Amino acid sequence: MKIFVPKESRAGEIRVALVPDVISKLTRAGFEVAIESGAGVGAGAGDKDFVGAGASVVGANEVSASLAGADVVLSVQPLTVAQFKSVKKGAITISFLSPTSAVENIDAAASAGATAFSLELV
Known part of the structure; x- marks a missing residue:
């Protein structure tokens, strides 16, 4: 199973959806984890920390392909509508979604078949 963590796109968001300690547990359990370069900087984790935990780090030019290949996409804030367009049908996204105030997030997830x-x- 492939898990992808994109860099947060909302201004001021410094959290990251997965930290290296959790990534190492997931990769030991057989999950494949990829994270966008720079995703953990605000949370104090650099790309080397994620690689050391077993994740692959992808550049901004690989985000669409990573979203399309992921079975699970984890983020803190909702994916953007553009990001949802790259998510494969049947994928699972887990994040804050603002379902009562940002209907476009729900529509984008539904349109993607996610x-x-x-x-x-929860």
Whole structure:
């Protein structure tokens, strides 16, 4: 199973959806984890930390392909509408989704054929 973590796109968001300690557990369990370069900088984790934990680091030019190849996409803030367009049908996204105030996020997930888990509602 492939997991992808994009860099957060919302201004001021410094969190990252997966930290190196969790990535090492996931990769040991057989998951393939990829993370966008620079995704952990605001949270104090550099690309080398993620590579050391077993993740592959992808550049900005590889994000669309990584979204299209992922079975699970993890982010803190909702994916952008443009990012949802790259998510493959049947993929699972887990993030805050703002379902009551940002209907476009729900529409984008539905249009992509993705299953979206909204952390506000868990």
